[in-house]
Amino acid sequence: MTEPRATTEALAVPDAILVLNAGSSSLKFTVFALGEELSPIVSGLAEELASAARFRARNEAGEVLGEHAWPDGAPGHEGAIAFLFRWLGEHVPDLTVRAVGHRVVHGGATYTAPVRIDADLLAALEALVPLAPLHQPHNLLPIRLVAAKRPDLPQVACFDTAFHRTAPDLAQAFALPAEITARGVRRYGFHGLSYEYIARTLPRIDPRAAAGRTIVLHLGNGASACAMLGGRSIASSMGFTAVDGLMMGTRTGALDPGVVLYLMDEFGMDARAIEDVLYRRSGLLGVSGLSSDMRVLLASDEPAARFAIDLFCYRIVREVGSLAAALGGLDALVFTAGIGENASPIRAKVCAPLAWLGIELDAQANEGRGLRRISTEASRVAVWVVPTDEERMIALHVREVLSL
Numbered sequence: 001m002t003e004p005r006a007t008t009e010a011l012a013v014p015d016a017i018l019v020l021n022a023g024s025s026s027l028k029f030t031v032f033a034l035g036e037e038l039s040p041i042v043s044g045l046a047e048e049l050a051s052a053a054r055f056r057a058r059n060e061a062g063e064v065l066g067e068h069a070w071p072d073g074a075p076g077h078e079g080a081i082a083f084l085f086r087w088l089g090e091h092v093p094d095l096t097v098r099a100v101g102h103r104v105v106h107g108g109a110t111y112t113a114p115v116r117i118d119a120d121l122l123a124a125l126e127a128l129v130p131l132a133p134l135h136q137p138h139n140l141l142p143i144r145l146v147a148a149k150r151p152d153l154p155q156v157a158c159f160d161t162a163f164h165r166t167a168p169d170l171a172q173a174f175a176l177p178a179e180i181t182a183r184g185v186r187r188y189g190f191h192g193l194s195y196e197y198i199a200r201t202l203p204r205i206d207p208r209a210a211a212g213r214t215i216v217l218h219l220g221n222g223a224s225a226c227a228m229l230g231g232r233s234i235a236s237s238m239g240f241t242a243v244d245g246l247m248m249g250t251r252t253g254a255l256d257p258g259v260v261l262y263l264m265d266e267f268g269m270d271a272r273a274i275e276d277v278l279y280r281r282s283g284l285l286g287v288s289g290l291s292s293d294m295r296v297l298l299a300s301d302e303p304a305a306r307f308a309i310d311l312f313c314y315r316i317v318r319e320v321g322s323l324a325a326a327l328g329g330l331d332a333l334v335f336t337a338g339i340g341e342n343a344s345p346i347r348a349k350v351c352a353p354l355a356w357l358g359i360e361l362d363a364q365a366n367e368g369r370g371l372r373r374i375s376t377e378a379s380r381v382a383v384w385v386v387p388t389d390e391e392r393m394i395a396l397h398v399r400e401v402l403s404l
């Protein structure tokens, strides 16, 4: 009676974890079926929530399961979450959401691991808003909305800073007066959920890299680098905020702080105007004057586009040198996120000047797709492309924290 059993299983109510990742005007979600394998059932995005909002959901194969537009204006996060729960109820009728996991950008110095959310935690996370004013409020809003709508549903906060709390004090300190440091002005590091996912993947694919000295390059619209020793973060390119370190899509990366003073004195800029320059008008977009999208720049013959790419890669090469010094050598280099996973010319341009570190790229493997080693057999340093999956990392945390 194999067939009826299979049918029953197919109709069985899938208990699931809902993962939410809220940005300033967007809400990403993925539903994972609980089980030994956390299988994604449906994922999607509601975007431009403050203006011409749109919703789209896809199954694991990438087929569109549903689309929606709000012609009469802006639903905000509240409307988007209400719509999402309604949509899931209608389109995945057997679904039972057992818990919700959230990406929360800042856990401060206190939260070194994911935690179940209650009123006290929410208040503590609220107090961290000044540390990440552009992101934290958007992360906390869906938590409050879900708590109001479904108070029965356990929620878990997963922090982008948590993975870096293993870094030594030296790596987390600025050379500032002690009373300023005491107010929490220190290097926190971000993209932690991505790095943690890579750290959990390494033992399976490269035990030497997992146990040894590895630099992970998370190169997406936001970009950073992390030095891992035995799978734990010991240093990262991002600091107090997510604007430090590598050049990004629209963010400067590391900048002489004297530039900020100069912009105030000579350009008459206030904090908000400078914030706009540092976060939204710089990086690949600002330097190229063309686009923040690496695909557009790679396809362009404009000298400014070439220069932006050159600068992007130069900054990465410099940072790899710095992190390799912090690690005392290098066993593996991992590329991940949108650019890291997909842009073979960028990987080639980063690896060529790092030959002195023992990196030798296999040109053919570099052109391939998916998780793979892209260095030659002879390369002293193993170079990998590992697709990241922050949503899965959150779902894994939810399962662990709640023992589901």
Ligand code: AMP
Pocket: 219, 220, 221, 222, 249, 292, 293, 294, 295, 296, 298, 337, 338, 339, 342, 343, 344
């Ligand atoms: P993420 O923030 O991880 O989604 O990455 C977004 C970035 O990845 C954008 O700058 C895209 O231009 C870049 N990206 C995505 N696919 C490709 C590709 N095939 N080639 C080059 N860059 C890509």
